[in-house]
Amino acid sequence: MAKRKLRRAPAAPKSVPPVLPALIGPRRAVPREIPRPPYALTGDPGRSRPHPVRSPEVIERMRAAGRAAAEILRYAGHHVEPGLTTDKLDAIVHEKTLSYGGYPSPLNYRGFPKSVCTSINEVICHGIPDSRPLANGDIVNVDVTIFLDGVHGDTSATFAVGEIDEYSTMLIRETRNSLYRAIDVVKPGVPINEIGRAIENHARKFKLGVVREFIGHGIGEEFHGVLQIPHYYDSRARTILEEGMTFTIEPMLTLGDPSLGVWDDDWTAVTLDGRRSAQFEHMLVVTADGCEVLTMCDDDAAMGHDASGAAVAQAGGADANP
Ligand code: MF3
Ligand code: CO
Ligand code: CO
Numbered sequence: 001m002a003k004r005k006l007r008r009a010p011a012a013p014k015s016v017p018p019v020l021p022a023l024i025g026p027r028r029a030v031p032r033e034i035p036r037p038p039y040a041l042t043g044d045p046g047r048s049r050p051h052p053v054r055s056p057e058v059i060e061r062m063r064a065a066g067r068a069a070a071e072i073l074r075y076a077g078h079h080v081e082p083g084l085t086t087d088k089l090d091a092i093v094h095e096k097t098l099s100y101g102g103y104p105s106p107l108n109y110r111g112f113p114k115s116v117c118t119s120i121n122e123v124i125c126h127g128i129p130d131s132r133p134l135a136n137g138d139i140v141n142v143d144v145t146i147f148l149d150g151v152h153g154d155t156s157a158t159f160a161v162g163e164i165d166e167y168s169t170m171l172i173r174e175t176r177n178s179l180y181r182a183i184d185v186v187k188p189g190v191p192i193n194e195i196g197r198a199i200e201n202h203a204r205k206f207k208l209g210v211v212r213e214f215i216g217h218g219i220g221e222e223f224h225g226v227l228q229i230p231h232y233y234d235s236r237a238r239t240i241l242e243e244g245m246t247f248t249i250e251p252m253l254t255l256g257d258p259s260l261g262v263w264d265d266d267w268t269a270v271t272l273d274g275r276r277s278a279q280f281e282h283m284l285v286v287t288a289d290g291c292e293v294l295t296m297c298d299d300d301a302a303m304g305h306d307a308s309g310a311a312v313a314q315a316g317g318a319d320a321n322p
Contacts, residue, residue, distance in 0.1 A: 012167040012255035014274035015121040021263060022130040025087050027107070028094045028115055036103050037147045037223065043111040048222045053244040058151060058220055059285050062246060065146055065153030066283050066294030068100045073144040073155050074297045076116070080159045082136040086118035089142065090129035097146050105145035105152050105223050112267065117143040117156075124211055124252050124260055124269040124277040136162035139172060141279045145223065152223050154248050155295035156281040167255055168276060170206065175253040175278040176303070178202040182249050183309030186241060186284065186291040193237040196230040199251045209258030211277070214269070216248040219283055241286050250281030
């Protein structure tokens with residue numbers, strides 16, 4: 001038998017102290033004049049429309065929702081600092097979303113109790129904002145979704161809290177880069193599994209794990225549509241991309257084994273080995289010759305990417321993240 005190269009486990013230690021559940025405040029109110037998605041009262045999103053291609057009129061509305069989501073995310077990110085509780089971050093996102101005339105999509109989606117997801121350190125996704133203050137050295141993903149003019153805009157980013165260690169810096173940088181490698185392959189005629197292949201190939205170069213249980217999704221009038229976008233290579237994901245399809249790509253990469261567990265709150269997903277995880281998410285539409293990222297923000301531009309996801313030539317180059 002040929003000798004296989006052993007894939008050495010990354011040296012990153014487990015994240016200490018572990019993130020623990022804290023107090024969850026009451027549900028925030030939404031003024032009656034703000035239009036709500038169908039699940040706002042019952043928690044039940046109902047069925048998604050089966051057809052993944054959206055009309056130009058819907059895409060135009062998604063452009064506005066996507067832009068709003070990106071602005072809210074950037075606004076939230078600027079508030080991230082040691083001492084801020086994730087509950088306060090929830091208030092910031094909630095109020096900012098209302099100021100656009102939008103509804104914070106997570107609120108009561110399948111019973112989710114808050115207006116944004118905040119996932120710290122070894123929390124992979126769906127962290128519930130609570131009374132825990134952010135600590136220097138933490139990393140936190142903020143996942144913003146707004147329901148505006150009948151459609152959802154969904155985007156997330158992982159932020160450093162104060163000074164973070166080298167592993168966390170690399171994890172954040174390469175998780176973002178894996179998202180851009182994936183966006184680069186999106187165009188009509190390409191099978192969906194090329195997206196996951198690009199992410200997995202990128203992750204492997206940095207010995208990062210790829211979470212398999214949570215995937216990108218179709219989006220539009222519904223929060224989670226029928227399209228499924230795995231972030232790893234799945235030979236069965238053979239659907240061919242078509243112009244007008246709208247979906248998210250939202251890779252979660254880990255410093256260790258990507259196996260996960262879920263807390264008793266039925267939402268908070270954590271790595272079983274306690275090592276850190278990062279995530280970035282964009283919502284996009286497939287165009288005639290590529291794609292348009294609907295949740296682009298100035299910070300992406302500063303990182304050297306334009307709305308097509310392409311690296312823009314500039315001093316330092318696309319991968320020279322600060
Ligand atoms: N925004 C998440 C996503 O990217 C979904 C959060 S669902 C919630 O798909 F209920 F937790 F808000
Ligand atoms: Co999201
Ligand atoms: Co999403």
